[in-house]
Amino acid sequence: MKDEVTSRDERVANLKGMGASRKRVEDARFTQGKGNYVDDVKLPGMLFGDFVRSPYAHARVNGINIEEAMKVPGVLAVLTAKDLEPLGLHWMPTLAGDKQMVLADGKVLFQGQEVAFVVATDRYACADGVEAVEVDYEDLPVIVDPFEAMQSDLVLREDLEAGADGAHGPRKHHNHIFLWEEGDEAATNQALESSEVVAEEMVYYHRTHPCPLETCGCVASMDKVNGKLTLWGTFQAPHVVRTVASLLSGIDEHNIRVISPDIGGGFGNKVGVYPGYVCSIVASIVTGKPVKWIEDRMDNLMATAFARDYWMKGKISATKDGKITGLHCHVTADHGAFDACADPTKFPAGFFHICTGSYDIPVAYVGVDGVYTNKAPGGVAYRCSFRVTEAAYFIERMIEVLAIELNMDAAELRRINFIKQEQFPYTSALGWEYDSGDYHTAWDKALEAVDYAGLRAEQAQRVEDFKAGKTRKLLGIGLTHFTEIVGAGPVKNCDILGMGMFDSCEIRIHPTGSAIARLGTISQGQGHATTFAQILASETGIPADKITIEEGDTDTAPYGLGTYGSRSTPVAGAATALAGRKIRAKAQMIAAYLLEVHDDDVEWDVDRFVVKGAPERFKTMAEIAFASYNQAIPGVEPGLEAVSYYDPPNMTYPFGAYVCVMEIDVDTGEHEVRQFYALDDCGTRINPMVIEGQVHGGLTEALAIAMGQEIAYDDMGNCKTGTLMDFFMPTAWETPHYTTDHTETPSPHHPIGAKGVGESPNVGGVPAFSNAVHDAFRAFGLRQSHMPHDHWRIWKTANQLGLHG
Amino acid sequence: MTKTHVSLTVNGEKKDVLVDPRELLIHTLREQMDITGPHIGCETSHCGACTVDLDGKSVKSCTMFTVQAEGADVTTIEGLGSPDGLHVLQEAFKENHGLQCGYCTPGMITRAHRLLQENPNPTEEEVRFGMAGNLCRCTGYQNIVKSVLAAASEMNSAKEAAE
Ligand code: FES
Numbered sequence: 010m011k012d013e014v015t016s017r018d019e020r021v022a023n024l025k026g027m028g029a030s031r032k033r034v035e036d037a038r039f040t041q042g043k044g045n046y047v048d049d050v051k052l053p054g055m056l057f058g059d060f061v062r063s064p065y066a067h068a069r070v071n072g073i074n075i076e077e078a079m080k081v082p083g084v085l086a087v088l089t090a091k092d093l094e095p096l097g098l099h100w101m102p103t104l105a106g107d108k109q110m111v112l113a114d115g116k117v118l119f120q121g122q123e124v125a126f127v128v129a130t131d132r133y134a135c136a137d138g139v140e141a142v143e144v145d146y147e148d149l150p151v152i153v154d155p156f157e158a159m160q161s162d163l164v165l166r167e168d169l170e171a172g173a174d175g176a177h178g179p180r181k182h183h184n185h186i187f188l189w190e191e192g193d194e195a196a197t198n199q200a201l202e203s204s205e206v207v208a209e210e211m212v213y214y215h216r217t218h219p220c221p222l223e224t225c226g227c228v229a230s231m232d233k234v235n236g237k238l239t240l241w242g243t244f245q246a247p248h249v250v251r252t253v254a255s256l257l258s259g260i261d262e263h264n265i266r267v268i269s270p271d272i273g274g275g276f277g278n279k280v281g282v283y284p285g286y287v288c289s290i291v292a293s294i295v296t297g298k299p300v301k302w303i304e305d306r307m308d309n310l311m312a313t314a315f316a317r318d319y320w321m322k323g324k325i326s327a328t329k330d331g332k333i334t335g336l337h338c339h340v341t342a343d344h345g346a347f348d349a350c351a352d353p354t355k356f357p358a359g360f361f362h363i364c365t366g367s368y369d370i371p372v373a374y375v376g377v378d379g380v381y382t383n384k385a386p387g388g389v390a391y392r393c394s395f396r397v398t399e400a401a402y403f404i405e406r407m408i409e410v411l412a413i414e415l416n417m418d419a420a421e422l423r424r425i426n427f428i429k430q431e432q433f434p435y436t437s438a439l440g441w442e443y444d445s446g447d448y449h450t451a452w453d454k455a456l457e458a459v460d461y462a463g464l465r466a467e468q469a470q471r472v473e474d475f476k477a478g479k480t481r482k483l484l485g486i487g488l489t490h491f492t493e494i495v496g497a498g499p500v501k502n503c504d505i506l507g508m509g510m511f512d513s514c515e516i517r518i519h520p521t522g523s524a525i526a527r528l529g530t531i532s533q534g535q536g537h538a539t540t541f542a543q544i545l546a547s548e549t550g551i552p553a554d555k556i557t558i559e560e561g562d563t564d565t566a567p568y569g570l571g572t573y574g575s576r577s578t579p580v581a582g583a584a585t586a587l588a589g590r591k592i593r594a595k596a597q598m599i600a601a602y603l604l605e606v607h608d609d610d611v612e613w614d615v616d617r618f619v620v621k622g623a624p625e626r627f628k629t630m631a632e633i634a635f636a637s638y639n640q641a642i643p644g645v646e647p648g649l650e651a652v653s654y655y656d657p658p659n660m661t662y663p664f665g666a667y668v669c670v671m672e673i674d675v676d677t678g679e680h681e682v683r684q685f686y687a688l689d690d691c692g693t694r695i696n697p698m699v700i701e702g703q704v705h706g707g708l709t710e711a712l713a714i715a716m717g718q719e720i721a722y723d724d725m726g727n728c729k730t731g732t733l734m735d736f737f738m739p740t741a742w743e744t745p746h747y748t749t750d751h752t753e754t755p756s757p758h759h760p761i762g763a764k765g766v767g768e769s770p771n772v773g774g775v776p777a778f779s780n781a782v783h784d785a786f787r788a789f790g791l792r793q794s795h796m797p798h799d800h801w802r803i804w805k806t807a808n809q810l811g812l813h814g
Numbered sequence: 815m816t817k818t819h820v821s822l823t824v825n826g827e828k829k830d831v832l833v834d835p836r837e838l839l840i841h842t843l844r845e846q847m848d849i850t851g852p853h854i855g856c857e858t859s860h861c862g863a864c865t866v867d868l869d870g871k872s873v874k875s876c877t878m879f880t881v882q883a884e885g886a887d888v889t890t891i892e893g894l895g896s897p898d899g900l901h902v903l904q905e906a907f908k909e910n911h912g913l914q915c916g917y918c919t920p921g922m923i924t925r926a927h928r929l930l931q932e933n934p935n936p937t938e939e940e941v942r943f944g945m946a947g948n949l950c951r952c953t954g955y956q957n958i959v960k961s962v963l964a965a966a967s968e969m970n971s972a973k974e975a976a977e
């Protein structure tokens with residue numbers, strides 16, 4: 010054999026399997042401008058669609074006149090709710106069990122809402138058509154504040170029957186959506202009352218937006234001859250889109266093909282189903298031509314998929330030496346005009362009840378009230394596993410507030426309350442079973458790496474100097490120890506629109522020993538084509554360079570729930586490993602037959618089966634693959650293929666320890682991140698280079714959110730942040746340098762021990778940045794100030810604390 | 815609307831197009847010429863996804879009318895490198911994990927290409943400043959900066975070797 014001379018180490022290296030910082034296979038095409046994103050899809054005769062959107066946040070629509078628009082050269086059709094009504098498509102179901110107008114049905118409920126859909130031969134004619142549509146609006150009073158909404162007589166959702174239950178139980182008020190509770194409130198209240206110290210605070214996590222660089226869009230092409238609908242789009246969950254499209258349109262599911270091409274970032278923005286998709290499909294059916302709809306940036310920021318907007322009222326209690334005794338949280342959740350949150354069906358507040366964080370808290374309660382306002386619908390998980398970001402921010406702020414109350418060091422307070430290594434698997438007071446963790450080790454490593462004691466000494470000196478008038482800059486040390494919950498999820502309690510949240514992988518080994526694998530997920534930059542091949546390389550002994558990974562075409566890929574909530578590695582990654590093991594099991598039988606020994610007499614070694622005790626007798630996976638196609642092996646079917654659908658037994662719980670050191674200019678409110686140290690534990694590491702890249706990216710999104718990024722409204726419901734001029738996106742200039750580190754605590758229930766990492770840096774990053782700001786002002790009496798901490802707000806904080814003399 | 819005739823050179827090839835006076839250069843490139851490397855991220859000149867090189871300057875092609883490009887020499891990402899090999903910058907982005915979703919990448923590399931001609935030996939700070947017109951949502955820039963610096967030193971040592 011040719012490779013007999015190769016050493017075992019070389020064979021391992023040759024695989025580029027798990028643990029290798031393999032360079033990405035996607036990059037050759039992306040660096041040459043040869044990606045294929047949805048706006049690159051071009052079909053013969055393709056038309057363009059675009060929306061007329063409401064300038065009002067709340068108004069009746071008394072009439073729509075399309076006459077002038079239809080005279081615009083190139084305009085072929087203008088769809089309104091009246092056109093969609095006979096098809097039953099003027100409203101559509103949301104992922105959260107509510108319904109949403111596809112096109113304005115008698116009224117509009119938020120600024121930017123879709124009112125009419127203009128179809129034209131090109132995007133310029135389409136824009137002219139949009140301008141020419143006349144809409145008769147009668148404006149109504151506007152509510153942008155969820156607390157006001159719960160008091161107001163004004164009924165926002167007149168379509169909902171008064172007093173009727175919602176999808177998640179009774180509604181207390183006509184602008185109320187649901188109350189969702191977890192934990193023991195009576196016992197929690199008792200713990201709070203009988204504790205020596207109680208800290209109380211309102212923690213607001215403001216409304217923001219995932220804002221991927223590529224906006225949402227699709228191309229719908231109805232082939233009337235074959236009765237087939239093909240839909241290309243920026244879909245993070247293409248299979249679910251196919252099912253929803255079938256249910257909505259009545260087209261049989263086998264006649265619908267959904268393709269997610271290359272996606273220019275998702276971050277949760279591209280999970281939901283938007284009116285643009287429905288209108289494009291209808292327009293293609295009506296015109297018989299392919300129809301493309303691509304959002305512009307303003308549409309994107311104003312209408313699709315906001316995130317957060319959680320008012321979290323917390324109480325945390327402790328003994329006087331800092332042992333936490335209870336946690337109480339009530340959330341007022343602003344869901345906007347329609348409840349279009351993208352959460353697993355049974356969890357209207359997502360996994361917010363991970364809010365006990367990394368701490369051993371004996372008793373806790375959370376209650377979340379969802380409320381309607383005149384703002385855009387959404388509530389998506391922006392680089393987040395279903396409200397985990399809100400939960401982590403909440404607990405990491407409450408810990409800081411408690412530390413102030415106790416007059417204790419916040420690092421020490423965390424340390425004495427961490428769940429201990431020997432407590433795993435650990436059941437939290439709110440019902441989660443944490444799979445594994447070693448928080449103390451991570452924490453000590455992080456504090457040592459940044460010389461925590463030295464930083465605190467420097468900070469104390471700085472406060473002295475500031476008071477003595479020697480400097481106008483303060484130093485903040487932002488700490489976070491977060492625990493995430495990702496990998497949704499076990500089918501027994503996680504579904505989206507009734508589809509269980511399993512995922513899948515199908516592998517075919519070719520006769521010459523290369524392979525193709527298809528998955529139910531879809532990369533949006535995570536590098537699946539690179540990393541999933543590494544899992545398979547380690548499992549099957551076929552070099553990663555010889556494995557093609559394909560995702561996103563529902564005609565070829567097995568059904569899966571898609572990529573969001575850091576679920577690809579925990580769920581599809583597990584399916585991939587298990588499909589690989591099925592291949593290996595069959596290969597073992599073939600190898601034993603070829604080597605003329607019993608199945609049990611061969612053992613696996615990197616890329617081959619070896620006869621036990623006779624290492625010179627072996628069959629490589631390539632030889633086995635060839636044999637599977639050209640030899641009649643008794644009792645074994647020809648070919649070498651496997652498919653695995655994986656229903657995870659539990660979630661995975663990645664964690665991390667972050668430290669942010671920030672300089673703050675008291676007079677200008679400017680900040681500078683002097684140091685950022687991020688230690689992540691995501692269990693088994695598949696590709697360290699890709700993990701690091703994910704951490705850099707997630708931290709930068711966290712920086713954006715904590716320090717300036719916001720979807721803001723005025724009292725009239727005007728969105729004040731509809732362009733990249735107003736909506737903060739950090740450039741290379743504002744972004745600091747990050748130091749990454751890791752510990753490795755594998756998940757005990759995952760086939761390869763991997764936990765997922767994409768969202769950790771955003772979950773942990775936001776509290777780290779925000780805590781740094783707060784910490785800088787702690788010596789001057791600051792307890793809580795709301796994000797985003799832009800220069801103006803920081804200046805105001807300094808001013809209110811009397812630091813401007 | 816009466817169409818206007820525009821002649822320009824794109825990636826070394828002479829092109830003649832008929833456009834509405836209001837047509838933006840990015841749309842002419844993407845839709846008339848099928849040059850889809852430059853992307854659209856905002857159409858308001860903030861994101862840089864549409865960056866091309868025009869007469870030796872980095873230009874956001876979403877903020878320029880095609881008629882303004884009459885006689886211009888335009889290079890897009892497709893004009894860097896060659897079918898036989900990647901440009902040093904393309905190679906450096908690949909080696910240093912300077913991209914994730916790839917949407918910003920053509921604009922980034924096109925901008926970096928011009929930056930390194932303006933300043934062949936930039937510091938990290940100069941790279942961060944010089945690339946600040948191009949947004950990336952995925953990478954946090956750290957590896958983009960690393961890629962540009964790596965390409966610069968690669969190009970400089972190649973130049974030295976040639977001298
Ligand atoms: S599309 Fe041109 S700068 Fe954003």
Ligand code: FES
Nearest residue numbers: 914918950951952
């Ligand atoms: S790689 Fe996705 S925007 Fe830069």
